[in-house]
Amino acid sequence: EVQLVQSGAEVKKPGESLRISCRVSGYSFINYWIGWVRQMPGKGLEWMGIVYPGDSDGRYSPSFQGQVTMSVDRSINTAYLQWRSLQASDTAMYYCARQYCGGGSCVLEFWGQGTSVTVSS
Amino acid sequence: DIQLTQSPFSLSASVGDRVTITCRASQNIDNYLNWYQQKPGRAPKLLIYAASSLQSGVPSRFRGSGSGTEFTLTISRLQPEDLATYYCQKSYNVPYTFGQGTKLEIK
Numbered sequence: 265e266v267q268l269v270q271s272g273a274e275v276k277k278p279g280e281s282l283r284i285s286c287r288v289s290g291y292s293f294i295n296y297w298i299g300w301v302r303q304m305p306g307k308g309l310e311w312m313g314i315v316y317p318g319d320s321d322g323r324y325s326p327s328f329q330g331q332v333t334m335s336v337d338r339s340i341n342t343a344y345l346q347w348r349s350l351q352a353s354d355t356a357m358y359y360c361a362r363q364y365c366g367g368g369s370c371v372l373e374f375w376g377q378g379t380s381v382t383v384s385s
Numbered sequence: 386d387i388q389l390t391q392s393p394f395s396l397s398a399s400v401g402d403r404v405t406i407t408c409r410a411s412q413n414i415d416n417y418l419n420w421y422q423q424k425p426g427r428a429p430k431l432l433i434y435a436a437s438s439l440q441s442g443v444p445s446r447f448r449g450s451g452s453g454t455e456f457t458l459t460i461s462r463l464q465p466e467d468l469a470t471y472y473c474q475k476s477y478n479v480p481y482t483f484g485q486g487t488k489l490e491i492k
Contacts, residue, residue, distance in 0.1 A: 299481075301429075301483075308470075308472065308483060308484075308485050308486040309421070309423070309429060309472050309474075309483040309486070310483065311474070311480050311481045311482055311483055313480075314479075314481075323479045323480075324480075325479075325480035325482075326386065326480065327480075359428055359429070361428075361429075365476075367435060368417070368435075369416070369417055369419070369434050369435040369476050370476040370481065371419050371431050371434045371440075371476065372419075372421075372429070372431065372474075373431055373440075375428040375429060375430070376428065377428060378428055
């Protein structure tokens with residue numbers, strides 16, 4: 265069974281750093297891109313980017329390029345999303361998802377449960 | 386970047402109704418369009434991929450159509466459990482942007 269399990273809720277202060285995780289199981293981690301999606305409170309889904317665990321290749325949305333870093337640890341089948349200096353506007357739910365590409369179409373097929381990040385002084 | 390615009394922003398319908406949600410792309414994206422359902426407090430769920438292919442396990446009352454710049458998601462015979470927000474997403478090229486969402490309420 266494919267599973268993506270995300271780390272728990274975080275409460276941070278502006279300027280602090282943070283890394284959240286997405287641990288996968290039930291499939292070969294290195295063979296599928298992992299996507300990250302932001303959902304600010306009461307708002308819609310925002311595609312942040314994808315990372316390929318096989319070689320750590322990352323593709324970022326222009327809106328998030330330079331704001332966050334996606335990474336992986338192949339030894340523990342885990343993907344990460346990292347901030348160097350959080351801002352209040354980073355308060356949101358963050359989802360990871362496994363991306364499947366077939367027939368030229370790519371979809372976010374399996375999702376984690378989400379990690380809530382609250383940034384407040 | 387290619388933008389996706391969904392309409393309506395929200396709608397209210399009765400059980401048994403037929404509901405249609407539209408997603409328009411600012412440029413041709415062929416059939417590289419997916420639909421997701423997000424129920425309150427839950428992670429999104431894939432419904433339709435490649436504009437019209439039904440994801441395994443999704444009820445057949447959900448149907449996707451369209452190509453190029455205009456796409457529709459149709460729910461025939463609306464059920465109470467269809468209360469959710471629906472998002473389109475393009476997978477033509479990176480970034481794989483989402484539409485702004487359509488909130489469906491059950492009367």
